[in-house]
Amino acid sequence: MKKYDEILIGSGPAAYKMSNLLAKTNHKVLVIEGFEYGGTCPNYGCEPKIFLEGAVRTVLQSQQLLKHGISQPAQLDWHALMQTKLQRFNPWPSETREIIKKSHDVEDGYAHFIDDKTVSVNGHQYQANHIIIATGQTPNTLTIPGKEYLHTNYDLLSLKNLPPRIAVIGAGFVGLELATLVAAAGAEVTMIIHSDRILRGFTRAEDKALVDAMQKRGIKFIFNANPQKVSQQGKELTITTDQGEVKTDYILNATGRQPNIEKLSLNNTNIAYDRHGIKVDGHMMTSVEGIYAIGDVVSRKQPKLTPVAEFEGQYLFDYLIGKTTQQITYPAIGQAAFTFPEVAKVGVNPDDVANDPQYQVKKIPLKYGSLYAGQNDQISTLTLVFKGRQLVGASEIGDYAADDINNFIPIIGLHIDSNEYRQKVMAIYPALGDKVAGLLP
Incomplete structure (x- = not known):
C-alpha cells in the first residue's frame, strides 16, 4: 500500500x-x-x-x-x-x-x-x-417522472444550438444567471419557482426589482409552482406542475446543489x-x-x-505546515448574481435590521448620477447599513452592482470608520467610489 x-x-x-x-x-x-x-x-x-x-x-x-x-x-x-x-x-x-x-x-x-x-x-x-x-x-436531482429530460448547467454551458423555448426550474444564482444568458440570445424563457420569491439572501426590494426587469425583457415567472412530472410528445416537452402545464423544448434543472x-x-x-x-x-x-x-x-x-x-x-x-495554530477566521465576503441588472451584497442584510434601532439603513437611488443616467440605468439602487459610524452592510441592484459593492468590502472587512476613510482614501471621480465618502455618516 x-x-x-x-x-x-x-x-x-x-x-x-x-x-x-x-x-x-x-x-x-x-x-x-x-x-x-x-x-x-x-x-x-x-x-x-x-x-x-x-x-x-x-x-x-x-x-x-x-x-x-x-x-x-x-x-x-x-x-x-x-x-x-x-x-x-x-x-x-x-x-x-x-x-x-x-x-x-x-x-x-x-x-x-x-x-x-x-x-x-x-x-x-x-x-x-x-x-x-x-x-x-x-x-440536485429531481426525483419526478420524466427526470431524464432534465439538464444541468453542465449541459447548457456546452449547448451548441439554442432551443427556441427553455424552461428553468429554480431561481437561485445559477437559474437566474443562465436564464439571463439564454433569453439575451433569443430563447423564450419560463422560470418555475417553488416559493414566492427568488434570491432570499438579498432584500425583497432587490428581488422584486430584478424580477420586474427580467419580465420586461420577456422572461416569464411562475411562482409557488412545484413540478410533478415531465412528459414528451414528439420534440415537445411538457412540465406538469401544481399550477398548470408548461410547454417547452429544453429544461434546465437549477434547483440548487x-x-x-x-x-x-x-x-x-x-x-x-x-x-x-x-x-x-x-x-x-x-x-x-x-x-x-x-x-x-x-x-x-x-x-x-x-x-x-x-x-x-x-x-x-x-x-x-505549522505556519498558524489559530482557528480559521473568515473575512468579509461579497456575493453577486451576474444577472442583468446585477445584484450584489456584503455584510448585514438591510431587511434583517430594518426595525433594529442599533442600525441605520440608507437607500440611495443611483439613477441621477451622470454615469448611470448615461447608461439609461433607471434601476440602480444602493442600500447601506451602519452601526454608529461603522459601515456593516451594503447591497445593490444595478448594471455594475458587483463592482460597486467591491468598493465597500474593504471598509467593512477592515472596520474603517467614516473619518478614517475620508482621511486616507480619495476615489476616482465620477465613478461610484467617489461617492463612498459622501455616503458615510
Whole structure:
C-alpha cells in the first residue's frame, strides 16, 4: 500500500490551491479526481459564466440604450458565442491535470474510503498523514417522472444550438444567471419557482426589482409552482406542475446543489456529515483525526463560493505546515448574481435590521448620477447599513452592482470608520467610489 504526506480528493479551487502550495514543499502528494480536473468553477461554473456574461451585458446594455444614443441594438449569436467559449474552456481540464502532474502523483477515478485511514481508487489503496476531502458540490436531482429530460448547467454551458423555448426550474444564482444568458440570445424563457420569491439572501426590494426587469425583457415567472412530472410528445416537452402545464423544448434543472459525497463511502468511516456537507472544526478537520475537508463540500454558514474555497485551501496549508495554530477566521465576503441588472451584497442584510434601532439603513437611488443616467440605468439602487459610524452592510441592484459593492468590502472587512476613510482614501471621480465618502455618516 502506497503512503503519502497528503492525499487530495478533488481538484477544484480549494484542492488546486493546496496543490500549488504543496508543490513548493518536499511533501509527497496524491491528487485523485473522478470528474473534470479543476472542478466546476473553471469548467461549468463561474469562469465560463463570466466569460459569456461579457457578450450578454453588451447586448442588453445596447437594448437599454435604444433611443438613448443607440439606434441599433446588438444581437447575440449563440452558436458563435458557444464555439468561442468551447475553444477557450475545453482544454482546461487536461491542462490543469498536466500542471498538477508536474509536482504530484495523480489518479483518475472516484475515491472511496475503506476505513478511517485508507482510500481506494481503481482498485488501489492509499494512506496519508493528511487526507483532504475537496469534492465540492453537484447539481440536485429531481426525483419526478420524466427526470431524464432534465439538464444541468453542465449541459447548457456546452449547448451548441439554442432551443427556441427553455424552461428553468429554480431561481437561485445559477437559474437566474443562465436564464439571463439564454433569453439575451433569443430563447423564450419560463422560470418555475417553488416559493414566492427568488434570491432570499438579498432584500425583497432587490428581488422584486430584478424580477420586474427580467419580465420586461420577456422572461416569464411562475411562482409557488412545484413540478410533478415531465412528459414528451414528439420534440415537445411538457412540465406538469401544481399550477398548470408548461410547454417547452429544453429544461434546465437549477434547483440548487448538494455536497458531492455520495461516492466517498463515508459510511465506512466515522466522518460526520449532514445534508449541507461534511462537518469540520475550526481547523477544517473532520470528526476523524487526520482527515480534513475544504471547499463547497463543507457544511458551513459562509457562502459556497470559489474565493471562500481557495481561502480555506490557503488556511489549511498554513495550518498543516505549522505556519498558524489559530482557528480559521473568515473575512468579509461579497456575493453577486451576474444577472442583468446585477445584484450584489456584503455584510448585514438591510431587511434583517430594518426595525433594529442599533442600525441605520440608507437607500440611495443611483439613477441621477451622470454615469448611470448615461447608461439609461433607471434601476440602480444602493442600500447601506451602519452601526454608529461603522459601515456593516451594503447591497445593490444595478448594471455594475458587483463592482460597486467591491468598493465597500474593504471598509467593512477592515472596520474603517467614516473619518478614517475620508482621511486616507480619495476615489476616482465620477465613478461610484467617489461617492463612498459622501455616503458615510
